[in-house]
Amino acid sequence: MQAFSPLPRRFRLWTAVLAVAGSLLFTSVFGTALPVRSAGTCVPGHPCFPSEASLDEFNRTVHGRLRSERPIASVCYPSDSSFNTTECAVRNSSATSFTYRTGHFASLVYNNWEQCDTQACSFPLSSTLLDPSEPLSAAPCEQASVPSYSVHARTEEDVQSYVSFATRHNLRIVIKNTGHDLLGRSAGKGGFALWTHELRKKVYHTNFQLTNCSHSLQHPVKADSDVLLQADVPRMSFSGAITLGAGVQWADAYKFASEHRRHIVGGASTTVGAAGGYLQGGGHSYLTPSYGLAVDNLLEARIVTSDGRLYIANEVSNPDLFWALRGGGGATWGVVTSVTYKTRPQTTIYQLSFSTLTNVSEATFNQTMQRYIRLSPKLAEIGVGGAATFSPTSLSFNLVVPNTSTSFSSFKAITRPLLTFLHDKDGLYMGGKQLDELYTIWPNHYDFYVASNGGDASDSGAGTSGGGGVTSRVLPRTAFTDGDQSNQLAQLFLDSFAQARQSNTTFFQVIGLATPINTPYRNQTSLNPSWYRSLWHVINLGDMADKLREMTPDAAVYLGESSVSEPDYRSGYWGRENYKALQDIKQRWDPANHFAVFHGVNFDKDDLRWSCYQADKSTS
Template identity: 35%
Template structure:
């Protein structure tokens, strides 16, 4: 199967890739990265053979997963498997060439032509490599990563780091680039008395150490086996990576109002930097890098090999459910959404987290009330439940359900993949903003009116406030706006494969419009969550990093002086052209 796919890659992709890349890539200067397959700079077969001899696994040659269905008359791979799993986040993460959003497997040229590989073979579009890196290292050890980094540095390659490919900014792909794939680094260890390297022996943690490829479903299982809770991401099947972009971008969770963000629970990182050094970063060793890795963004400071998280005791939780399938009038929608937003900061103060799916037509809230009795939870939500029941004449679904642990909620509702949810396997782009608490408290009606005016389905993440707001804003590299936020709001646009470039551009304009409306609501200091955001932020430095940007940049210059690691809208990316291929003059 591997050889058949490799032959397919060589026969189908190569000719189109050579002609297209040579038309857009100029590596005549070292200011530009060497991109495949520029023969004037690209490493030779012998060079790659030398690299292969230094790593523990054969080199990988990623292809779009849909390529298994081509040619349509005689598929090169198991097309039925691809069709069955195309919306499964865990399956997609197991494919080196798959991104969770397939639009980031696609490359659109300046002239409007597309290089892509569509699952729907009847579209008659040739299957091409698109934005998927053509070669990389299947890293299993820190030494593998060190060899890959040294190789990329020597040959001036553009590096992309991929664990699972969950990325709304496309940071895990890059046309003609060199992939470091960390997905198969799966080691997990637990210590009830973890001492950070270089730290005092009397400062210990109940800690879970996760290698770079561990996903949240694996981390939750490990925490449960030790009767602990770990603050992590929520996605169908738990497919998001636990030691990659999620944590480096901040890492929000339904547990954040009680225990803080991911960065507030990170005790220690190990990371390979562009020099090839394998460093430990914590409060005692390389504290500046430790600060930057907690919020400065993934793919920017190096390649993580592990993250160690503080864990928490198990506790009972209450699931809060509210569903209004159809608003009868805009006035009803406005009143209910406004009341929810008004109450949301007080819920966060209690440590409650959750997600509200809001549109002009419907409302759904799934919340988690930790460390409280069923009676107390019911008493807390009764005023809102009564308000909704009265406004909907009793047609809404209102419920509270007790669970023994967070893990039992997770396994009941989220441990299996829900096909097509969370945008996995669909082309999409986002717009988002953090909603300041003072805005919610002063003008919740305006907040709800603005959100409903977007005339789209959006997600109001109740993942801020509470414990998040109690952390010193300057204790991590995370945007300080998080510490003043009540919620994180995100919405987006999506399109089916085969959509014309002109129609995609129209949808992108709609997404840009969402950004403008949200910016008008929260102001320039509102900020946004780097992991779930727009590709078109006019001032990404301020939006994603706030007044921490200059310090984050200085730390990057120290640990990555040559700028080997650069991602879309990441720290230092303004020094590069839009394609992240050439340094600006």
């Protein structure tokens, strides 16, 4: 990162290819044709790109916060003007740190999205820096998918200036906070980006009142909503709500909530943002079976839309936009500057956590899978969340539930038979502990969270390839309660793992109990309604993906954990009816499609903004 200066000439190569397209006609897979202008086509190096004088003038409106960007590894390339062996050693040693990567604009958690086809700017393979006289790479450091410019916003006014300037000049808008997105939606070749990292306000409200104004905060009037969210009159007042700026990450959000003796529904990763793609893609949690998804707990958002105006969105102010924000995907409707969450008083958390330490036999594995499928509806009934991780030869369980959902004795009574089976069968208990020692009673959610995710040991593993995302499926309750479907589901898993054993393949499949099965669905969110009648969220489906899709054709797919090759992402993310409504809202609030992301609402696979993706070109 460096203070704004014109890009060097050799980096002004991403030019007219994005600008050749004129007006496009986007035709959805559901038969609805919508006119979509070719937004985001003006990039550095093209005559339409703002002049140096224009950029200087704009930079003054954002108080000098415009930056020209280079990939973070550029300092390791002798051919680059930023080459610095000392800084290269520092950055290279921090390249796998989540904290470091999320704290620097020009890096992503999954570094494959910093690349574009064969263009890249990677760190040395070794952490030991070569002699400065020996080139680390003969190839140049390519800008690739790292945006060429960024605005490091600190105020809502910065955000408004950015949006107005970017839309007026038809620049490629890229919105980034932490860069966790598995599908690279916070990167973009030739992008003129906004970094929300410094929007970190946190406010505790003893009594929060929804803002009632269906217009922008500066100007009247936006089109009235035709989206009916629920039949009853919305509740207007909430005690103990918390407002979080777009740059706040979950570790800070949980700590702040704990300081006020509250807990909040959020993500497991400490460095994921609380207001961006996680939330706007649904946001599952260990607490979701008891308290709903993150979007179910969203009360209000402040958002700058494509007209450069700041709006309030909630159930009574711009409710159509609020509905879209509750599941319609991040960086699609505008720039969310802050959100307000419903919270709850701190409560005791019960946990069962264990991993097998010896190889699990195939027979024990098969019986455990069948037992867990039968057990899952009972766990859901009492609000148990968490995850189980299966590999061909090992098992791991981490199950949690708040005491507002069930008693400790009931939690133990339901889960103990599975533990007893494993212990009696193969002696598979954790570290020689007695079975009762596998249960923990935490005084509050924050203590549980810190013990599970805190410490320096968790701050590693970033800077690796995310590939093309992960295959996932949210499996409906009927797949567990209907006898034939339950048997079919079990057989799919057993066959998949049997094949892995035969081929000596090691892989891990995560089965999350993270669905809002106990939250009534009243069209309050724009997610696929199947979320609210499902039990499992399965990640890393392997060769069973197509069979699961065939078995559960209307099942949901989690927007935050999915694949670039998801064949019917619109149905999976939102469902057919919701997607049609989202298209209408998109047309109302962003008709030129300035805010566009891969596999977002009104996504067009032929849009040249997605030329760096190696997705299945058959997806539309």
